[in-house]
Amino acid sequence: MSANERQEGGDHYRTMDIQPWDAMECWMTGQQFEGFLLGSAISYLGRFNVDSPGKGGITDIKKAIHFLEKLCDHISHGDCDD
Numbered sequence: 544m545s546a547n548e549r550q551e552g553g554d555h556y557r558t559m560d561i562q563p564w565d566a567m568e569c570w571m572t573g574q575q576f577e578g579f580l581l582g583s584a585i586s587y588l589g590r591f592n593v594d595s596p597g598k599g600g601i602t603d604i605k606k607a608i609h610f611l612e613k614l615c616d617h618i619s620h621g622d623c624d625d
Contacts, residue, residue, distance in 0.1 A: 564613060577614060584610040 568576045587607035593599035 568617070573617075576617065580610050580614040580617065584608075584614070 564580070567579055571579065584607040587603045587610065590599055590603045593603075
């Protein structure tokens with residue numbers, strides 16, 4: 544299953560005609576998009592210990608993994624235009 548076929552923490556992105564990360568992939572170079580995905584994963588990992596409603600914990604670990612899966616999808620499909 545590709546990263547686009549599922550979502551962590553709801554379905555608000557999957558129900559859109561164009562998912563935000565797909566729009567960003569079109570607007571950015573391959574290298575920029577890879578940096579965006581990696582940076583997003585890192586930000587979710589950094590949020591792991593946050594004690595705030597709806598933030599932190601295992602949900603943010605799963606979101607980080609999801610962004611890394613999208614990065615793997617992107618790289619393995621040769622979509623990079625470096």
